[in-house]
Amino acid sequence: MVVALPSPYRPGYNQRPVVLAGREDVLAAADEALAVAVLEGRTPPALLVVGPRGVGKTVLLGEIADRAGERYSWPRLHVEIAPGSSLTADLVAGARDLVARFDQQPPSGRFRATSVVVGASLTGVHGEVTLTRSDAASPGGGGEIRVALASVVDAAADRDSGFVLTIDEMQLASRDELGQLAAVLQRATEAAWPVVVVGAGLPGMRDPGRTVSYFERAEWHEIGSLDPRQTRLALEGPAEAAGRPFEDDALDLLADRSGGYPYAVQLYGHHAWRASAGSDRIDLGAARRAATTAQKQLEVGLYANRWVQASGGERNYLVHLARLLAASQSVRGAEVAAALGVTARQVSTVRDRLLKKGTISAEGEYLHFAVPGMSEYVLRQSPDNSPDHELGGKAHRARRQQDDVGL
Numbered sequence: 001m002v003v004a005l006p007s008p009y010r011p012g013y014n015q016r017p018v019v020l021a022g023r024e025d026v027l028a029a030a031d032e033a034l035a036v037a038v039l040e041g042r043t044p045p046a047l048l049v050v051g052p053r054g055v056g057k058t059v060l061l062g063e064i065a066d067r068a069g070e071r072y073s074w075p076r077l078h079v080e081i082a083p084g085s086s087l088t089a090d091l092v093a094g095a096r097d098l099v100a101r102f103d104q105q106p107p108s109g110r111f112r113a114t115s116v117v118v119g120a121s122l123t124g125v126h127g128e129v130t131l132t133r134s135d136a137a138s139p140g141g142g143g144e145i146r147v148a149l150a151s152v153v154d155a156a157a158d159r160d161s162g163f164v165l166t167i168d169e170m171q172l173a174s175r176d177e178l179g180q181l182a183a184v185l186q187r188a189t190e191a192a193w194p195v196v197v198v199g200a201g202l203p204g205m206r207d208p209g210r211t212v213s214y215f216e217r218a219e220w221h222e223i224g225s226l227d228p229r230q231t232r233l234a235l236e237g238p239a240e241a242a243g244r245p246f247e248d249d250a251l252d253l254l255a256d257r258s259g260g261y262p263y264a265v266q267l268y269g270h271h272a273w274r275a276s277a278g279s280d281r282i283d284l285g286a287a288r289r290a291a292t293t294a295q296k297q298l299e300v301g302l303y304a305n306r307w308v309q310a311s312g313g314e315r316n317y318l319v320h321l322a323r324l325l326a327a328s329q330s331v332r333g334a335e336v337a338a339a340l341g342v343t344a345r346q347v348s349t350v351r352d353r354l355l356k357k358g359t360i361s362a363e364g365e366y367l368h369f370a371v372p373g374m375s376e377y378v379l380r381q382s383p384d385n386s387p388d389h390e391l392g393g394k395a396h397r398a399r400r401q402q403d404d405v406g407l
């Protein structure tokens, strides 16, 4: 009997991959921000990671927090905003937990003053670092958030430490709460609190109407699909480390089919691992079987979800984009508008909504589907090549009224 070895791939949300490919720029920026905070005692600008669903924002937040923990023993305060949840309440609860964790360590007793100078105790570092206590009683906006974060700063400073604040799904934060958090973090920067802030969210979080000035001044990083070299690394690394390497043509096939979309890379890798159970290599036959299974799984899950959640106008836009993409590799927004028989301006709200949801991505003026393979799926939703037929009916008419173009 063949005992199936566990798959070294992690297809799923918030699942840290065995090989985290690419992302060098964000990680270098995070390393620098951590060094600024820990070694120089300054509060760096926030790092904000923006990208469509499934490209690895959450795992990046985790990786940055892990680096802070491993290198500097700085713990993490993590908040994931959910629809209808309160950022403030979650921050307050998270801060309370973190203070309790700090309280389990004995205070170093060296940080009683408002601002003290200490020698950094890190290997190879002999600088002087100023750690600042929070001075929570001082005036400033942000009420509950300020008090909560200040209590963490005090507990951290008492122990010659700091913390990383990670905020996920930032596009769901209310403007009010985001404004309050920004006010607190602005003051934190001025007061050199020992905190590194890293946020992540869908492209909608960049909406000018929502972005407050503290976040405008943050360091923004856009992430998307992996390039071909990174895709191969992400696919071949886990299999090789687990003792069942890819044959070249099998790797070529799956690198191509996954399109470098990180979730798909994990899914294709996972099915290739399964399809090759009992062999000592992953060959082309296994890769082909895996590609079919993984594609089906993407269709019933990811593509279908996006399609169902799209309004009538959005679907019509997607169908026209998909048709143009079937004929040409690069399609401009203006061409989609022309195919719809409207001006680019008339259709801009629909296009922007699809961009914010991360269903489509833009590279300059060119548009494509954020998830590879979705274009073909969208075409199949319109088998008679008539979007009006596919999109007709009551639900479509009801949705139409919300759209800026009467499609």
Ligand SMILES: Nc1ncnc2c1ncn2[C@@H]1O[C@H](COP(=O)(O)OP(=O)(O)OP(=O)(O)O)[C@@H](O)[C@H]1O
Pocket: 010, 011, 012, 013, 014, 015, 016, 017, 019, 020, 021, 022, 023, 051, 052, 053, 054, 055, 056, 057, 058, 059, 060, 234, 262, 263, 264, 265, 266
């Ligand atoms: N750099 C990477 N290399 C290889 N695989 C990755 C990489 N980043 C993420 N993944 C994989 O992609 C999938 C999605 O990751 P993650 O949940 O972090 O995405 P996300 O951008 O946070 O998605 P969402 O917006 O839906 O929350 C996971 O299966 C993860 O293992």
Ligand SMILES: [Mg+2]
Pocket: 013, 014, 057, 058, 059, 168
């Ligand atoms: Mg996520």
